[in-house]
Amino acid sequence: MWKIIFLLIVAYALLYSQNVKQKAQITSYEVNIPANKLTKITMYNPDSTEAFTLFENIIEQKQKIIFIVQPIYFSERDNYKNEIVLPFPKTTSGVFYIKYSNQDTSFIKKMIFLK
Amino acid sequence: MDTKQFASWTAKQGIELSLDPSGSSFNITDFALKQDNYSSDNTMMNCFSSSLYGTGAISEEMPIQGGFNFTQEAQNVFGFEKNNQAQIGSLITWQDNSGITNHSAIYVIKGQDGTEYYVGRPGPNSDVTIQTSNNTSKLYPNFQRTFLTYPFSKPKF
Numbered sequence: 001m002w003k004i005i006f007l008l009i010v011a012y013a014l015l016y017s018q019n020v021k022q023k024a025q026i027t028s029y030e031v032n033i034p035a036n037k038l039t040k041i042t043m044y045n046p047d048s049t050e051a052f053t054l055f056e057n058i059i060e061q062k063q064k065i066i067f068i069v070q071p072i073y074f075s076e077r078d079n080y081k082n083e084i085v086l087p088f089p090k091t092t093s094g095v096f097y098i099k100y101s102n103q104d105t106s107f108i109k110k111m112i113f114l115k
Numbered sequence: 116m117d118t119k120q121f122a123s124w125t126a127k128q129g130i131e132l133s134l135d136p137s138g139s140s141f142n143i144t145d146f147a148l149k150q151d152n153y154s155s156d157n158t159m160m161n162c163f164s165s166s167l168y169g170t171g172a173i174s175e176e177m178p179i180q181g182g183f184n185f186t187q188e189a190q191n192v193f194g195f196e197k198n199n200q201a202q203i204g205s206l207i208t209w210q211d212n213s214g215i216t217n218h219s220a221i222y223v224i225k226g227q228d229g230t231e232y233y234v235g236r237p238g239p240n241s242d243v244t245i246q247t248s249n250n251t252s253k254l255y256p257n258f259q260r261t262f263l264t265y266p267f268s269k270p271k272f
Contacts, residue, residue, distance in 0.1 A: 021254045022238025024218050025182050026161050069181045088180060093192045095272045112173070112272065114163070114182040114192065 027076070029067045029088065029111075031100060033059060039102040041065075043089055050096070052089050069113070088113070152176075153243045161239040166219040167193065169234065170206050170263075174270040185216035186261050193271045195263035201225075206263040207233065209255040217255060220246060222262070 033039050038058050044051040055065060067088040068076050077085045090096060090113035098109045152175070153168065154160050159178035163185055168176045172193040182188070186208040189195040201207060201222040209218045220235035223245075231248035 021217070022241065024162050024185075024216065024238060026159055026178060026180055026239050029159075029178075029180065071181070071183055090180070093188055110177050112164075112167075112177060112179045114179060114188045115184045 025069075027069045027072055029098070030083075031055075031065045031067070033057075033063045033065060034102060034104075035060060035062045037102045037104065039100075042099045043096055044099070045094065045096050050090075054086065054089060071115075157236065157240055157242055159239065160236060161241075162219045162236045165234075165236040165243055166206050166221055169221045170195075170204065170265040171267070171270055172265045173272050183215050185219060186210055186263070189263055193265065194267060196266050198262040198264055201231070201262045202264060204264070206265070208261045208263065209251065209258040210261065211255075211258055217258065218251070220251075 031041060033055070036058060039055065040053065041055040042051065042053050054067070064083045066080050066083045066085045068085060069088045070091060073087045093112075093114050095110065095112050098111060100107055100109075153165060154176040160176055161179060161182075163179045163182045164173075164176045167173045167179070167189075172189075172195070189206065189208070190197065195206060198205065203222065203224060205222040207220055207222045208216050210216050218238075220233035223232045223234055225231045229248075233246045233248075233251070234243065235246065236243055237246060
């Protein structure tokens with residue numbers, strides 16, 4: 001009897017998992033900041049019409065920064081209690097680059113923002 | 116995969132290739148989508164990134180932030196053109212009644228039983244896979260569907 005109930009639960013879970021709608025949008029970008037290292041995050045457009053320094057600081061303990069896209073920034077920011085939460089700096093659609101650098105590592109990530 | 120291999124594969128999958136209205140068959144490989152360059156690292160990749168890459172609007176898959184108005188933005192930013200019906204390789208989007216685009220994929224083919232097949236990522240951080248209209252009609256019931264084609268030969272970005 002219990003085996004049948006277990007199998008029914010597994011079958012239902014499998015069936016349900018096939019029909020779970022995923023959220024389409026990626027609405028936040030996470031960046032890890034190491035402790036005691038000068039870390040700089042910049043964002044710029046390919047034509048340099050927009051260029052921001054989003055973060056440039058040394059912090060005593062490792063921390064995560066969450067950038068949330070602006071249509072939902074005010075409604076979502078309170079969901080993060082242990083992170084630094086900032087609004088995503090893009091408001092116009094298009095390609096942009098995020099550059100991350102500290103004394104040990106550096107990378108550039110190409111991304112697209114769409115309203 | 117050549118034509119014979121494709122025919123064998125479709126037979127194993129139970130897919131019957133439709134004939135066009137004139138009754139003549141067409142070579143599906145003419146419409147084959149380049150899929151080998153989809154990002155194997157699906158971190159932050161979503162349905163929008165796979166759709167834009169698969170239709171040729173962007174030169175590589177890259178993370179896309181936002182996209183609530185993706186259907187309109189695809190036209191404004193990339194130059195997609197709206198069509199009344201799906202064509203092979205069309206970008207198809209699903210919008211809810213508030214106008215937010217909930218999903219996008221690339222239309223591939225319709226089977227003789229009426230089932231439509233799409234390729235793309237089901238959601239963020241998902242592998243590129245095949246979805247069917249049987250599945251999407253349950254996930255997005257009564258959603259507005261829009262068919263878009265990318266009219267250019269070069270990627271916008």
